[in-house]
Amino acid sequence: MGKLIKYELKGNYKIFSALCIIASILNIVSLTRLEKWGSGPVTGCMSMVTMSLFIISLVIIINSFKNELYEDRGYLTFTLPISGNKILASKLICALVWFSLTSIVSFIFFKILIGTKGADIVRVIISLNLKSLIIFAIAGIIINTITLLLMIYFSIALTKVARRGKKVSGILAFVVFIALSFLIYYISFKLSNIFPQQMHIALNLNNYLGGNGSINNMAIKVTDANLTINIASAIYQIFVYIGLFIGTGYLMEKKINI
Numbered sequence: 001m002g003k004l005i006k007y008e009l010k011g012n013y014k015i016f017s018a019l020c021i022i023a024s025i026l027n028i029v030s031l032t033r034l035e036k037w038g039s040g041p042v043t044g045c046m047s048m049v050t051m052s053l054f055i056i057s058l059v060i061i062i063n064s065f066k067n068e069l070y071e072d073r074g075y076l077t078f079t080l081p082i083s084g085n086k087i088l089a090s091k092l093i094c095a096l097v098w099f100s101l102t103s104i105v106s107f108i109f110f111k112i113l114i115g116t117k118g119a120d121i122v123r124v125i126i127s128l129n130l131k132s133l134i135i136f137a138i139a140g141i142i143i144n145t146i147t148l149l150l151m152i153y154f155s156i157a158l159t160k161v162a163r164r165g166k167k168v169s170g171i172l173a174f175v176v177f178i179a180l181s182f183l184i185y186y187i188s189f190k191l192s193n194i195f196p197q198q199m200h201i202a203l204n205l206n207n208y209l210g211g212n213g214s215i216n217n218m219a220i221k222v223t224d225a226n227l228t229i230n231i232a233s234a235i236y237q238i239f240v241y242i243g244l245f246i247g248t249g250y251l252m253e254k255k256i257n258i
Contacts, residue, residue: 004080012094012098015060016060016101016102019053020101023049023053023102046106046109049106050106054102069156083249084248084250085246087253088245088249095145095149096146151180155174155180157252159176189233192230194232195230197232198229
């Protein structure tokens, strides 16, 4: 699996490096206009850069997986003596690496924006609460990225098995993804209402974003102060995503013909 990860990272590092450089340049340009435009417009511009960076990264990652199933590069991957679960795991690990990189770039510039207010940018960078930054970023990346990608990958793999042609496969995969997302989160919502028991873990991140930022995916809510877990919903989602992982790996290994 290590070779697959290395191959995947090597194949995409140039485009992700370019994306991060472009995003950094755009954020720096936005920060230079802080005195003239004010914090509102600059925050809006940086938010647009961050959203664009995330969307482009997600599209690249999804296409990388889809190409394994529909393009010639899949012949090499699926002829290797490696299980479908390991192929899928390598894809998820690489996706986490890329989203970690892009998220850190975005968080750093937003921290600079919040802390600057006319101060020297170098001093602000040095004073960053890196521990809080890393904890908050890792929590968001792992929880949201893995769950989102597992649903997307399963939808693509299931569509490939059900319909071998590439035409309209993207639309069908999208429909499967929407239906799957609705079903998973509806059941999770019902469970959280029926079994409201929660577990709270103090984080004390000291508002490193300068506000009440939070991550919430129904089962788990992360704020600057606490990690709140709905026990029933969390257990349900763990089993669901383990099932999606195993199911996607099985489809890739046993049911998909390139």
